Amino acid sequence: MTCQNCNIRPATLHYTKVINEKKAEVHLCEQCAEQSGYTSFFQSSQSNFSFHDVFAGLLHGESTMFGEGKNGFSNTNTVRCPGCKMTYEHFTKVGRFGCASCYDTFKGHLNPLLKRLHGGHTEHCGKIPERMEGNIHLKKELD
Structure with missing residues (x-):
């Protein structure tokens, strides 16, 4: 053009x-x-403009519908990851986790964030190929 x-x-x-x-x-x-x-x-x-600033703004949402402090948590600074010793506050500044254990450690803090980011949808509900759909549902029932 x-x-x-x-x-x-x-x-x-x-x-x-x-x-x-x-x-x-x-x-x-x-x-x-x-x-x-x-x-x-x-x-x-x-x-x-910085994508980090936009992401940090989401992490520091002012919504108080889940509690008192930022993101609805009043004690986010005291929770530390047992693997890398990262605090949630440090995560909000850096924008990424330090290790795989952080996902489990901060799971409770991430759900409100993910709900805001994804419009309330926090579980993946992807497509299933038509020919496999029946088999997958049967397997879930058996498990």
């Missing part, structure tokens, strides 16, 4: 505008985008 402005260079920035319920797509090359005032959000020098 070529730039809609100069019709010479390939369009590398693609924007979709919705104004008064009307959708308009803009396809510009980098030079024309800069001249027109469009900048890539992730490349802008004014942007301090």
